[in-house]
Amino acid sequence: MKNVPEINHCIPSSNAFWCSTCYAHTQWCSSSSSETTSYRCRGCQASMFRPGQTLPWMYVLCGKALVMVPGGFLAGMDSQLGPFCVAWGGFCALIGGMMLYHCRKWFAWTNRQRWKNPTGLEQEALDHPFQPSYEKSEDFDGWAGQFLSDLEVQQLHEKHGSGPEY
Numbered sequence: 001m002k003n004v005p006e007i008n009h010c011i012p013s014s015n016a017f018w019c020s021t022c023y024a025h026t027q028w029c030s031s032s033s034s035e036t037t038s039y040r041c042r043g044c045q046a047s048m049f050r051p052g053q054t055l056p057w058m059y060v061l062c063g064k065a066l067v068m069v070p071g072g073f074l075a076g077m078d079s080q081l082g083p084f085c086v087a088w089g090g091f092c093a094l095i096g097g098m099m100l101y102h103c104r105k106w107f108a109w110t111n112r113q114r115w116k117n118p119t120g121l122e123q124e125a126l127d128h129p130f131q132p133s134y135e136k137s138e139d140f141d142g143w144a145g146q147f148l149s150d151l152e153v154q155q156l157h158e159k160h161g162s163g164p165e166y
């Protein structure tokens, strides 16, 4: 809020990347490998996730685990299907459980934020240890684009980007 007053990173937005350590939509450093792009929080280096994208996966994985593990035991561990179901269900439980851990923090946070008024949210953003800063980079555009339209991001560049290029 201090440096980029247009964006409050303490207002929950399920389609924006969120850091479960900083409890905010902090800016990130992205790094791409051939298959995936990972997003690390600039405040604490933890990896960030997009709740709107992770939640459906979490439900699917936890659901699979809940069906496959008991299903595998029912089929019997000496059958062909049993060990396969248990192993696969266990794997789903592991990944789903990790997601659940982060998503629970997300739910707790969105619940807390829901009851705060705009002034309170603004003050929280101003007091937050992580303060977003303006820069000319793809990472910044990606971050700002989560909250603003393309036009508004452009206006942000016009407003803040008058200084020397870097």
Ligand SMILES: [Zn+2]
Residues within 6 Å of the ligand: 019, 020, 021, 022, 023, 026, 041, 042, 043, 044, 045, 046
């Ligand atoms: Zn963080």
